[in-house]
Amino acid sequence: MRPLEIAILIVGSRGDVQPIVAIARHMQRKYNHRIRVATHVDFRNLVIEGGLDFYPLGGDPKILVQCHVHIAEYLNVPFHLISAIPWTPTSEILHPCLRIKGLDNKMTYKLVDVFMWLSSGSLLNKLRKDQLKLDPLPLLSSFIDSNVSATYTWNWGENVDVTGFCFLDQAHDFKPPLGLLSWLESGQPPIHIGFGSLDPERTTEIIIEALKLTGQRGIISKGWAGLGGESTEFPDHIYVLDEIPHDWLFPRCSGVINHGGVGTVAASLRAGCPTAVVHACSDQELWGEIVHSNGAGPAPIHISQISLQTMVQSILYLIKPEVYFQVKERAIQLSEWLQQESAIEAAVRSIHKHLDKSFKTNDYSLQNNPSMLGVGQTLARKINQL
Template identity: 25%
Template sequence: MPEKILITAAGSYGDVAPYTGVGARLRAAGHEVVLATHDTYAGLVRAAGLEFRPLPADPRAHRPDPAGPARPAGPGSRRALLRRAAAFIEELGGGIADAAHDDTALLLLSATTAPLGHHLAEALDIPSLDLPLVPGAPTGDFAPVVGGGRSLGRWGNRAAGRLSLRVIDRLYAGATAALRTRLGLPPATPRAVRRRAEAAGRPVLHGFSEVLVPRPADWRPGLEVVGNWWPWHAPEAQLPPVVEDFLAAGPPPVFLGFGSMAAGDGERLGDLAVRALRRAGLRGILQSGWAGLTTRHTGGHADVLTIGDVPHALLFPRTAAVVHHCGAGTAAAGLRAGVPTVPVPVTADQPFWAHRLAALGAATAPIPFPELSADRLAHALTQATAAPERRRHAAGAAHRLATEDGTGAVLKAVERLRG
């Protein structure tokens, strides 16, 4: 039976889609590749020519109440968020074990699945490779990416980074204990397993660009920044005719979308976006996303088009600017297109990427989601589209991104591990 590479990835679209690009590159080099993720993304995985295996805890099926407000969490809500995260991880642990079959020869692990996958690799006695999309190791250069992007000074940044790892260890403690029992492994805490990996110098390849985050000099050897992994799409893929017609009907529009954020807030956000676009004198394309962004309740507008999912790589280069929540993948996609960004971060690592884009000169100052208004968005849109220096900075960054080969670095690492 041929041996297979198993990639495991869990979370929202942005947490999963980049691994279709990795898998397609490995497959093109002759490897047999399986991508285990949630049922929601089965079509995406199979379209890339990869074998699909299911993981439980699909966040699309268990997203927040769509009738509830889309607002960042307060202290009490953060505790509830941590409880939900722990429950998600508990459910994910059993699925990780089921995804590996007798033919699995190598594990490639996303940041979410790595703390579980390491135990599976130990039980199967096979190598594994961590492939996170965000920086996670402590450094003096910046605070943990979930900390909002504000530096605490070099000592404070490192201390906060170590504390962040301990929080993650606690989140995975229950799932780790259950998984090790199921796999017949002796008890070991997540912290102990993590420290063993660090001491062994286990390689970790980060799927983002040094254009946005230069590799910290105080990282240990083996922690590498290799460049972005772009979601796979068919070489012959084209934008839907309705999008092409809209693009041809006037000047380049602004893209607005919030990905997996702001569930159930679509009508409010759609109305806000239309008012902002009109005040700025711009056309717009609204991507519905999990928020259900729409203008139907306002009767529709000839200068605004609402769409479903389309490849950002095809649409973004044809826009005047992009407005989004600044998840890692969307932030990189806007930069790759060479267009200015208006960041509206909601939670998690999004403020980190928003501040990185602004510091690069390719984005306006971030607008925190709870402060978003038609007036603030209109002002930011004018800044993004009327200031040529932002487009120049974005275009320069795009040129540098075009020289990187993130999936090629993964391929080389895989072949070293399997050789």
């Protein structure tokens, strides 16, 4: 395919941004596309260090996520949506954002469409009519049409491709703080702990006490929740840090307790770490359940259930001899699967294929030519196949 000028809009956390940056870097370096990434200012350096153009993203992320496809239609350019969770109806699983057991799996996707339409449909039609001069969408239109070409896990038909999780490798160029290196070398591999919290100060106290009771060393990741607070004094068996490349840190850990974001779960399993999930929303719970059902960690718990007892139980599940070797073996199996994938190249081939279709038909309307790429889904598929 000839070199193109491509704009990529990324909304979310580091786990959402990193895999897309990995795809963008590959597209630019191997295929000479010029890529501009529009995302949050916190990730400016991540984008620029990859040799990509950066544009700061402003406005309400929720509105931006829903508007970009309509703006692409207005500009008459091809549109490709990259997602780590399924939006196209499937009988395989419940919609990750409406995980009510007992409902028909496919029906949950329709219900999510209805909820999204009721909350944003009139706003989007106003945008299309008043600002973009496009025809309004019909009442209760699907936000992701079933004919959208996609890259997902399960077999949705000819419009759907499968890649795998796209990792941004940062360990090679990372220079860790000397204090962290010294601490890691001073004892047994630690458990990495980082997840959201309704009460960061109380949660930090629980983590410290749980590590003490279980006799474990721990690394606490501050994250957006601010775990660890502003204090600089912690027991010797605990190290508190800000952002750090997971592909450098996790191989040096004995286990990982995280929020269940698909990027963090994938990085933990790729490192062969037993993994526990403390989730805040339903798509995070999905990944936690997949990990647990395949023996690589305990059942996920909600952040509202965090207590000294549940934290101790999660840590013990990852380390106690009677289950550790089984859990570690499963994590290593999943690591081997993930490391065999050529997901980035598969993702780029998928993008090129759908863009080529768009150029041949010269039709970029929302109804006829949007496309969709899911970069996290092979993780779920392959775990389910083991």
